[in-house]
Amino acid sequence: MRIAIIGTGYVGLTTGACLAAIGHEVTCLDNNAAKVETLRQGKVPIFEPFIEEILEEAKDRMRFTQSYAEAIPGADVVFIAVGTPSMADGSPDLRYLREAAASIGEHLGEGFTVVVNKSTVPIGSGNWVESLIRESRGGRNGKVEFAVASNPEFLREGSALQDSLYPDRIVVGADSPRAVDVLTNLYRPILEQSFIAPSYLKRPEGMAAAPLVTTDLASAELIKYAANSFLALKISYINEIGRLAEK
Numbered sequence: 385m386r387i388a389i390i391g392t393g394y395v396g397l398t399t400g401a402c403l404a405a406i407g408h409e410v411t412c413l414d415n416n417a418a419k420v421e422t423l424r425q426g427k428v429p430i431f432e433p434f435i436e437e438i439l440e441e442a443k444d445r446m447r448f449t450q451s452y453a454e455a456i457p458g459a460d461v462v463f464i465a466v467g468t469p470s471m472a473d474g475s476p477d478l479r480y481l482r483e484a485a486a487s488i489g490e491h492l493g494e495g496f497t498v499v500v501n502k503s504t505v506p507i508g509s510g511n512w513v514e515s516l517i518r519e520s521r522g523g524r525n526g527k528v529e530f531a532v533a534s535n536p537e538f539l540r541e542g543s544a545l546q547d548s549l550y551p552d553r554i555v556v557g558a559d560s561p562r563a564v565d566v567l568t569n570l571y572r573p574i575l576e577q578s579f580i581a582p583s584y585l586k587r588p589e590g591m592a593a594a595p596l597v598t599t600d601l602a603s604a605e606l607i608k609y610a611a612n613s614f615l616a617l618k619i620s621y622i623n624e625i626g627r628l629a630e631k
């Protein structure tokens with residue numbers, strides 16, 4: 385499949401590398417010119433074990449660009465992986481998401497495209513992204529068809545490639561069954577663990593498949609918040625137990 389990834393930061397780059405490594409054609413887009421140039425020169429702007437190796441292995445199926453006109457029109461699936469940093473009041477800054485959605489809308493090509501939100505976003509953002517895309521098309525729909533899906537990211541920095549190739553679950557939320565089918569096909573090599581494992585990222589012993597959790601769009605967005613807050617809860621809990629143990 386042809387994939388475009390908007391935002392080539394930690395999540396975008398590792399996702400792009402893993403999807404290219406399992407056989408997809410991936411265009412990674414970033415609006416940071418210096419980052420795109422660094423990647424084109426074969427250098428890696430993040431620290432992540434084995435990222436150089438996997439990018440080298442997948443390089444014939446990966447391109448880096450700043451141009452939406454180059455990345456979007458031919459893509460079957462467009463991932464949004466831009467940053468959503470917290471603002472002073474704790475709410476997420478969604479300006480990058482808004483810009484990315486509008487630019488995607490301007491460049492969607494003919495045929496069916498699934499726009500997938502991988503960034504961590506408040507519940508309801510998928511519907512907002514859909515309306516931003518429609519708005520930016522301004523009625524020029526012709527043969528363009530798209531659906532928005534949510535595919536939250538659970539990777540941990542430092543074991544991002546291991547977490548992406550050998551996940552303990554993949555969550556796909558969409559209100560369009562066609563979008564769910566496209567994403568199931570996209571992830572099939574990982575779901576069925578049918579890809580050849582790289583020598584430097586061995587498949588965990590006994591792993592035969594990865595579970596796919598399919599939900600509606602809003603539920604997938606909620607799952608990410610539930611997972612993040614559960615992690616915070618576990619850390620707070622064990623810290624309390626630690627304090628008690630000290631006493």
Ligand SMILES: NC(=O)c1ccc[n+]([C@@H]2O[C@H](COP(=O)([O-])OP(=O)(O)OC[C@H]3O[C@@H](n4cnc5c(N)ncnc54)[C@H](O)[C@@H]3O)[C@@H](O)[C@H]2O)c1
Binds near residue numbers: 480
């Ligand atoms: N890093 C993690 O461990 C992690 C794990 C799970 C989820 N997430 C979530 O994934 C999302 C991405 O996180 P990250 O750590 O990869 O962020 P990052 O800051 O490393 O990367 C974001 C990239 O998006 C680019 N960008 C911003 N606006 C753009 C636009 N309009 N068009 C093109 N590119 C644009 C930036 O230049 C940057 O390179 C966030 O929502 C984050 O919360 C991150």
